[in-house]
Amino acid sequence: MSMATAALTLFLIMDPLGNVPIFLSVLDEVPAERRRRVLMRELAVALAVMVGFLFAGPGLMTLLGLSPTALSIAGGVVLFLIALRMIFPTAGGVMGDMPGGEPLVVPLAIPLIAGPSVLATLLLMHPEGGVGAGGALGSLLLAWSGAALILLAAPALYRRLGRRGLVAIERLMGMVLVAISVQMLIDGLRAALG
DSSP, X not given: OOHHHHHHHHHHHHOHHHHHHXXXXXXXXXXXXXXXXXXXXXXXXXXXXXXXXXXXXXXXXXXXXXXXXXXXXXXXXXXXHHHHHHHSXXXXXXXXXXXXXXXXXXXXXXXXXSOHHHHHHHHHHSSTTSSHXXXXXXXXXXXXXXXXXXXXXXXXXXXXXXHHHHHHHHHHHHHHHHHXXXXXXXXHHHHHHO
16 A cells, blocks of 8 residues: 555545534534634644554454454445445434534544544554555655645535535545455455455
């Protein structure tokens, strides 16, 4: 996996365009003058969690006795299910009912930005995924930066593209993610049966 492919994969899994309506609805209860600060705080928390997981991941794999092959197959399955949910969303939405007030860590930082599928992908990327620790960190920073820019521009994006435009882009990203997840499954099965 190249650094560009890893960054694109992480960006697609973070799904910032698909999360724009969710972020806007969660932040609707927050006073307008605090929204940008709250969003920046949540983005920073998500980045800290992902960087921590990136470097703690290999030790965690060793502790749990997991092989990269098993993780590749499991990651492919999880990504496939996430991609299907992006293409065919459920009626209940992603988060369900949210209590009023200012969000803190949940649901914006975790699981919407630093969700389980992003963390599983980070485990796959370092070190056996081919990009190494530095490449994985660079890929993560690129993907996070792209997602942060989109989420910070969420109100303007929503006004320009509308709900239908954002849904169309999310479904297209879901199709790309299906292909990536199938490739992960193929790679994992090839290594297991190899």
